[in-house]
Amino acid sequence: MDFKHAAIxxxxxxxxxxxxxxxxxANYQDISASEAASRLNLHIKTVQDFLEAMxxxxxxxxxxxxxxxxxxxxxxLKTRNIxxxxxxxxxxxxxxxxxxxGFRIREKSNxxxxxxxxxxxxxxxxxxxxxxxxxxxxxxxxxxxxPQGKFMFHLPFPxxxxxxxxxxxxxxxxxxxxxxxxxxxxxxxxxxxxIEKE
Amino acid sequence: MLIFQVLMIxxxxxxxxxxxxxxxLELAAQNVERESDSFTRRPMHIGKSNHGIxxxxxxxxxxxxxxIAIPVKEKERLxxxxxxxxxxxxxxxxxxxxxxxxxxxxxxxxxxxxxQEDYFMYRDQLAFDQLCHGMGNLFISFLDQYRKGYELLxxxxxxxxxxxxxxxx
Numbered sequence: 001m002d003f004k005h006a007a008i009x010x011x012x013x014x015x016x017x018x019x020x021x022x023x024x025x026a027n028y029q030d031i032s033a034s035e036a037a038s039r040l041n042l043h044i045k046t047v048q049d050f051l052e053a054m055x056x057x058x059x060x061x062x063x064x065x066x067x068x069x070x071x072x073x074x075x076x077l078k079t080r081n082i083x084x085x086x087x088x089x090x091x092x093x094x095x096x097x098x099x100x101x102g103f104r105i106r107e108k109s110n111x112x113x114x115x116x117x118x119x120x121x122x123x124x125x126x127x128x129x130x131x132x133x134x135x136x137x138x139x140x141x142x143x144x145x146x147p148q149g150k151f152m153f154h155l156p157f158p159x160x161x162x163x164x165x166x167x168x169x170x171x172x173x174x175x176x177x178x179x180x181x182x183x184x185x186x187x188x189x190x191x192x193x194x195i196e197k198e
Numbered sequence: 199m200l201i202f203q204v205l206m207i208x209x210x211x212x213x214x215x216x217x218x219x220x221x222x223l224e225l226a227a228q229n230v231e232r233e234s235d236s237f238t239r240r241p242m243h244i245g246k247s248n249h250g251i252x253x254x255x256x257x258x259x260x261x262x263x264x265x266i267a268i269p270v271k272e273k274e275r276l277x278x279x280x281x282x283x284x285x286x287x288x289x290x291x292x293x294x295x296x297x298x299x300x301x302x303x304x305x306x307x308x309x310x311x312x313x314q315e316d317y318f319m320y321r322d323q324l325a326f327d328q329l330c331h332g333m334g335n336l337f338i339s340f341l342d343q344y345r346k347g348y349e350l351l352x353x354x355x356x357x358x359x360x361x362x363x364x365x366x367x
Binding site for chain 2: 107109110111113114115117120121122124152153154156157158159160171
């Protein structure tokens, strides 16, 4: 299951009427939104949204029926088990792809950012920058992990030559196992215009 | 009183009453190229120096005695503050990290911080990374010369600049 579908399932499953609705679905061959709503004393729109979402996730079977009145949908449970498995490997894969591109970076000139050094003076503890304009301007402060701080301390200055991420990591003594968190902060700071790519 | 005044004048001409901040900034900027918009507010790691702790501590005494910089001992490093105002020198909360400094850590790492105020003292906009390297390497070379017993050579480098004896800093 991807994050998008997991988020939908999670948000509906967490509703306090979710269990009662599933109990109804388990007991009925099929059920319409209005029948379920009247049975549980809920608003029809609430039940309809729930059933639609479950049908979208392939948990319910949705069938259009025509009786004397206008057509409507009846829902039936398709499965007795709902499994939510999130594959986090995909996220690791994404980071590796970025880092393997081997892009060269340095600090952007006039970034308008404030760096605070750690107590030992050998790393950056946090980066503060301003976002928004005029009255909407707010300070955005990012606290760095120790490997990120060491990496930022060795980031080439705006007037210095670009360096590869791997090179900076080696210079800063940051181990390869921290690459994903390094790439995370690099990407964020590129987005905020603190770091520039060659 | 007259003797005191004469002594003061002699000391002033010998540059024994004046901090060498401006001269350090001048020496650090030698051979640095011009480049605009290169300033950044963070310290720079310069490299390694193969100094011993004892050397470093005796060097710090030489540095303070000759009014080159103010040494501050920290848990894991020794910092040489370059341009601290007089009023801050006597205050309890010195907040020395707000000033320009060269720091030698006990593992040999050397880092440099140059403040915007000091950077703007230069007439030209200089490549900031080269300037930091210049400052760090200057102190590394001072330390090397000191270890070899060439203390006078260090003072000569300052005097050779022939800066005004009355100007501040």
